[in-house]
Amino acid sequence: MPIAPDKTKLYPNENIKTVCYIKNLPAKPNVEIGDYTYYSDNKNPPENFYECIQHHYEFLGDKLIIGKFCAVAEGVTFIMNGANHRMDGITTYPFNIFGGGWEKAAPAVEQLPFKGDTVVGNDVWIGQKVTIMPGVKIGDGAIIAANATVTKNVEPYAIVGGNPARLIKKRFSDEMIELLLKLQWWNWDEQKIFNNLALLVSGNDIVTVKKLLVN
Incomplete structure (x- = not known):
């Protein structure tokens, strides 16, 4: 009896071609994806996930x-630091990108706004048509x-929505969240x-999480 889908397959369920494990796409520089993380697309082949990453x-x-x-x-759209203009x-x-003499205005890399890496934690659910700006954690x-x-x-275990996204509520109490972050079941x-x-x-209760922590 199997105990898990094959995490090395692009399509974990061969009967569902709208869902793929992103990690099993061809490697792309500066993109790191964890095991079992999936992309779902009912309109386009999910293996086009990299098109979601813009200005990278x-x-x-x-x-x-x-x-x-x-x-x-x-x-979903991940907007990376390459989208930034000097401010x-x-x-x-951005005069320089058009040439014709304007290239003399090319900024040094350090003159461009740089927000750092965009990092999504574990067990995160990102809904349809979400936009994530550069450097967000x-x-x-x-x-x-x-x-x-x-x-x-x-924040961990927060639910956010809107434009710009704001906290709607926390999924659990602070004590529960602290325990879940210790649990790290994804590992x-x-x-x-x-x-x-x-x-x-x-x-979804503290007793259950404490029980899992000691197992």
């Missing part, structure tokens, strides 16, 4: 890092509501996950 230029060095067991819905002058217009267990624009960091081996599936999908 290798020479800038910024990374998109997504943890394990994340769910990424169709229409310390009279104008933000999204904590473990967070939920991003559909159509949200995420402009600042999201368990496949057998332990299989043995505790019922609790993982329905357990």
